[in-house]
Amino acid sequence: MSASWIDRFKGLSQLPPDIRDQLEAGSQIVSVPAGTQVFAPGQTADNLLLLLDGTIRVQQKSDTGREVFLYRVHAGESCVLTTACMLAFEDYSADGIAETDVRAVAIPRATFDDLVAKSPVFRTFVFAAYSRRISDLFALIDDIVFRRMDVRLASRLLELSDARNVVHATHAVLGNELGTAREVVSRTLSEFHRRGWVEQSRGEVHLTDRAALEHLVRSSGMHL
Amino acid sequence: MSASWIDRFKGLSQLPPDIRDQLEAGSQIVSVPAGTQVFAPGQTADNLLLLLDGTIRVQQKSDTGREVFLYRVHAGESCVLTTACMLAFEDYSADGIAETDVRAVAIPRATFDDLVAKSPVFRTFVFAAYSRRISDLFALIDDIVFRRMDVRLASRLLELSDARNVVHATHAVLGNELGTAREVVSRTLSEFHRRGWVEQSRGEVHLTDRAALEHLVRSSGMHL
């Protein structure tokens, strides 16, 4: 534990010593179990979270009751979009749920505001994080509007697969991630199976031909 | 011209005198004709624009060559999302085009950065603007994923109609705004016409029954 958590965040490692101290003193490491709602609409965000371990899933509840997956925050990233609402005292319209057990640094509003004022490096860190998230949102919109479901599913499967090329997710979960219906996922996966690209079993998908999936993704405009 | 432009922006009117002076001195009023590309991907944003008159349309060019409409910046609002890239020195992936002749205040990066550091009021202004834009993006995603085209079209027609209940836009333009095909707009408008809600003529749509359109929008989840 000799190395500070600060060095886990690329943009922060250049902070001058006094700011580092203030950041460490003015923040606190928190742990939350999987499934916890980290922030929710109608609830003012009081902390900026910097993820040390685990992932947080950010989604929006639709007026119609359903949910859209927006993005996922990984270790080393931050829930920076909530800060807009921290400082503007507005409600955040999306909710965040810990997908796994999560360890994170919580920076309270006062500390955050103070650091943004004092430190150009911190400011750049914050705005860079914004920039990345917003680009992600743009890419998401692009995806939804223009890319075919099979391509998006293939892409997501590749992204979610573990070292053994297995994706642990039900069809319903995958549908939810892509903002589509479970039936569509089932049908598309059947098609992938027919082509010999995947094997299926309850609650998981085994990718038997990553190359083919990658080719499908690549063959129609690229996105990670 | 006795009143400063600053008072046209709600969040800025409370700025303390010294900051006001700095803001006025460190920025500049610019005019650009309709059709100008105000910012583009691959081009670093050097100024934050605060719109005094006119509108700017922000869209993203897809990998596949097509365009998605993202949002529109009106007088009294700012192109704040570009600032993320200003400070982070990253490229912005969307492009902005002046839809009308535009007058705007251009705040250069240095001034912007300085003001964010010095003034809590300015900081709040910036983050509030962020918050609003991001909420809009979330709402857009929600719309695209869950709402029917007829509802979205009705909603957009109401939004774009002038004092005489006329929308000046071709089907192609409307399709582009909604991220759908011209044909779909044509078909849907025919249906609206059949129901007696609109009259059509080349390049414009006359809303003859706003109430009916509003009812359609209201009847399936609301969004302005």
Added chain:
DNA sequence: AACCTTTGGTGACAAGGTCACCAAACCCGG
């Protein structure tokens, strides 16, 4: 008037979302 461009209309089809319903796999208490 002859021609071109822009705009809008249409039919056929493919992709995707919705609904209703069923079947297989799994889970758990007894």
Added chain:
DNA sequence: CCGGGTTTGGTGACCTTGTCACCAAAGGTT
């Protein structure tokens, strides 16, 4: 190990939307 409930996945019918190919009408230009 059995039996019932729950979760997960599969399927067909149907509707909406996106795509393609093409045409027709309106406007503008020379």
